[in-house]
Each structure stands twice: as structure tokens, then as C-alpha cells.
Amino acid sequence: MFLLFKVPSLKFILLGFGNLPQLQILSFLVFLVIYIVTVSGNMLIIVLVVADQHLHTPMYFFLGNLSCLETCYTSTILPRLLASLLTGDRTISVSGCFVQFYCFGCLITTECYLLAVMSYDRYLAICKPLHYATLMNSRLCLQLAAGSWISGFLTCVITMWFMLQLIFCGPNEIDHFFCDFSPMLKLSCSDTSMITLVSFILASINTPCPFLLTVTSYVCIIATILRIPSTTGRQKAFSTCSSHLIVVTVFYGTLMTVYLLPKTSTLKALNKVFSVFYTVLTPMLNPLIYSLRNKEVKEALRKMELKLADAAHGSRKSH
Template identity: 65%
Template sequence: MTQQEWKNKTVVTEFILLGLGNGLELDSLLFLIFLSIYIATITGNIFITVLMVANQHLHTSMYFFLGNMACLEICYCSNILPRMLLSYLNGDKSISVNECFTQYYFFGCLAAAKCYLLAVMSYDRYLAVCKPLHYPSHMNGKLCLQLGAVSWISGILSNSILTFLISNLDFCGPNEIEHFFCDSFPMIKLSSSGTHVVRLVTSVVAGVCSQLPFLLIFSSYLYIIIMIMRIPSDTGRKKAFSTCSSHLIVVTLFYQSILTVYILPHLSPNKIFSVFYTVLTPLVNPLIYSLRNKEVQEALQK
């Protein structure tokens, strides 16, 4: 691009997040709905975290990872919902370019860390069901800390590359993002420079962060199901499956929505599916783990 052509370009300094709909009445309704969801999400996950720390009976590997997940969910929804609520409250849907990149960076890091943490939790359940005699020695405190740290660090590192590449794209044309938060594909779509490499890297990183943990989760539950089917009594099978059912429900809800969005990124209803893995799963996770978990219920009663 020549110097004169560059001068004729208008560099975008802010984006417009179009959100989920337009209209004052709809914005007011969405504000009330998402405010209620945000308050319930923060309250539920703080409750889970405090319960894990305060009750000595919950100081096990399973609840250590569950506490990590609750902390992650608090950060995850706080990265998106407050900015979204503010736009519905004052009608200002603009967001500066730097703020948009920052929001995307933390969203990507936390989403990737969540995928890794779900995989670690499935491995924990695999050891508990398939190798119960070796479980206490294998899944000790040191390994729990290492697996938790690897999940968080891997999420941070994986999205750093994507954020750097996207932030170096040229944005000189339309600035309206067809989404309610800053995500990779909607931002790349607005770039006026070549995006082939960035799209390729985005697909590869998204595959590594989501597909590899998903394969580990699938393999773990395949072995778990095989082991459960070998248990002779119905009571034993139900007891073994109950230790995994809550985690399996969370994995299904999260992956069903996130794979739909990133495997089929050009479908228009993707904003609706995005609501599931950005807003609803952080809300239902503490409900699923508390309502379906007898140990959590007993800890709450005490």
C-alpha cells in the first residue's frame, strides 16, 4: 500500500457490538435477564468455592478441581457480562479497539483453560472409577496442583498467539461486530488486510484447545462406561456412575454449544449458541454440582 493510499484509509479506533437485538424494550428485558443471571452465577460459584475451602471433607482432588472451575467461571462471565449489561443500560454499544482485544484475550484464555480443566476432571474420574485402589496415591496433592497449574497456563499461552496475530490486522472499514462480545471470527471478518494465515492459525489453535481435551474426555468416559458395565450389581453401577454424572452433564452442555459455534462459524444463529457456553454454563455448573452431589448437600447441611 502506497503512502497516499494509506492516508485515504480511516483506521478504526472503536468497534460497535451489535448484541442480541435492538429496541429499547428488548434492551431493558435483556438487561434484567442477564443481570439476574450474572448475580446468580457469581453467588453460586462463590458459594461453591467457599464451601470447598471451609469443609474439610471436601479437600479431595475432585473438589479441588471443582473449586478451580468455580473460580474460572467467575472470571469467565465477569469478562463478558458487565460490559454487556452496561451497553444495555446506557445504550452505548461502542468499545475501543484495545478494550475489544483485551476482552477477546481473556475470553480465549479462560475458554481454553476451561477445556483443559474439564479434561483433567475427566481423568480424575477415570482414576477414581477404573483404578480405585491406586487413586489416592496417583491423584495426590502435588499432582492436583500441577494439573491445575498446567490447565491455567496452557489456556493463557494458547490464546496469546491468536490475540497477537489479530491485533496486528488492519481495521479500516466497517466496525460493526455481529456479536455481543469480541470474538475471533467476527473480528477477523472486519479486517481489511489478508486474513488467510490468521484464520488458519485460529482454526488450528481452536482445534488443539478444544478437540484434544475432548478426545481425552471421550477416552476417559469410554473406559469408565466399560468398567461400569462390568460391575455385577445395579447398586454398584449407579454408585459408580453418580460420581461422573455431574461432570458429564457439564461437558455435554459446554462442548455441544462451543463445537457448534466454531465448527460452523458462518451460521447466523451462532450468537444464540454462544450464549450457552459464555452465559448459561457458568450459571448451571454450581447448580448441577450442588443439586446432584450428595457430599456437597451434606457439607451444606453441616
């Protein structure tokens, strides 16, 4: 089928993981469980950070932002994927595809900056503990968080403006499970050299810079930890940043695999699999990583369970 359009009423077809009807129900159930766990886990982190006074610190403020981001992030992709698996309808309107692409681009860029901010927070806490409370005050926390969100949204406005100038033609099939930049660009019959250059410049600013800041922070953190004389002190210092280090490794590892490796036919199918890691699995694992490895979060969860149990007991007694 060949199309020529800039009209929002026309459709793209998201090919997803191929036409495997025998696995459609199983895939739907797997992704549904992942979506429920992801949203529930991240919302729980947000509730704990807001409700527990002991978690009103910069580290947990940024963690709450990350959980909010990843709830939005997953909700940008998974509901549409679940609907297509349940109904078999893999079409998406052009305007809907643009909205999904914009939201995805904004949130992934924001996450790069937010992970860098979180690493900087851990750098100050471990490398400059005497000045931490003064340096990482509430005003700076708000500025860093707001800067991360604003950077993501403004960056994607530029890319989106160029995308809207394109005319799409030829097959309307996107060989992916969501509307990503490269698969969409392949369908355009316009000259894409300008948008390719602009996106390369923006990507060169918005990914390597936060990544280098994150790596630099952790090099300094590890060097400081190794200088701590006691084993107990080293373990305590490393435990405060190990969860974040795991998240950063998984996120950037899969992101770079998808976007930096050459687009050969062998890697084409694997790119979809790696895309699942940073778009679907990482947001699900983050609450588990932070809660299972973090004493303060587990303590806040225990106190919430006790409050809920007391409230339920009081309600039964009143009846």
C-alpha cells in the first residue's frame, strides 16, 4: 500500500513483534502484568516519598520524580501495545503517532538529565558530606528537577517541529512496537537531511553530556569510597548509591545498544528486544531495585502497612 499524506486522519501500522497469533494472548498477559507492576510500584514510591517525613530528602525527592517520569513513560507505550495485542488492530493515527513520539522523546531525554542529577546528588553526599546540606538545598533541588523536565520537553519541541514538516509516503508500516524516530523517518519521501542533522546535534548534547556527568560523578564517588579506611564505612557509603548505579547501567547500556550500534539486518530484530529493556523492563525494575535495596524505603513501607492495619482495625471496631 502506498500513501502520500500529512493528514491526521490517515494511519500508520505498528508491526510490533511480527504476526504471531499463537503468542498474542500470552504476550498480552505478560505486558499487562508488567504494566500493572510498573504503575503500582512507581505510584507506591511516589506515595511513600510524599507521605513519610523521613523521606523528605533530596535523594528521595529525585527518586519521586523518577517514579513519576517512568509511570508516564510506560503509559505512553504500553496501553497502545496492549490494545493492539488484545484486538489485533495495529493501526495508529498519524497524529497519535506524533503524540506518542513526542511524549516518548521528552521523557527519555528528561530521564537522561534526571539520572545525571541523581548521580550529582550522590556525589555531593559522599564526596562533600560536610557541605551537602548547604549545597543541595530545597531551592537547588527544585531547579535541578525542573531543569531536567524542561530540557526534555523543549528539546523535543525542536525535533517535533521538523517532523511536522515532513510528507510521508510509500508503505505506511512502522517496523517497531511504538513510534520511534528512525522507523518513522524511513516512511518519509521528503528530504530528511536537515532533521537528521538537527536530531544528531540534539542527541549529541542531550545524551553524552548527562552520561559523562553521571560517569564522572561515579568515578569520584568510587574513588572517595575506596579511601574510606573502615570496611563498614565503605559498605555504608556504597549502599547509598548502588541502586542508582544499577539503574544507570541498565538504562544507558540498552539505550546505547539500540541507538549507537550499526543498523544491520542481524541487529534489527535485536533492537526491538533491547528497546523493551529501557522502555518496559527498566521502569518496572526501578521500584524493586530501590525498595529491596533501601532500608529507608522498606521502613517507610512497613510504617504505612502498620497505619493501614490500624485504620482497618479501627474501622472494624467502629462497626
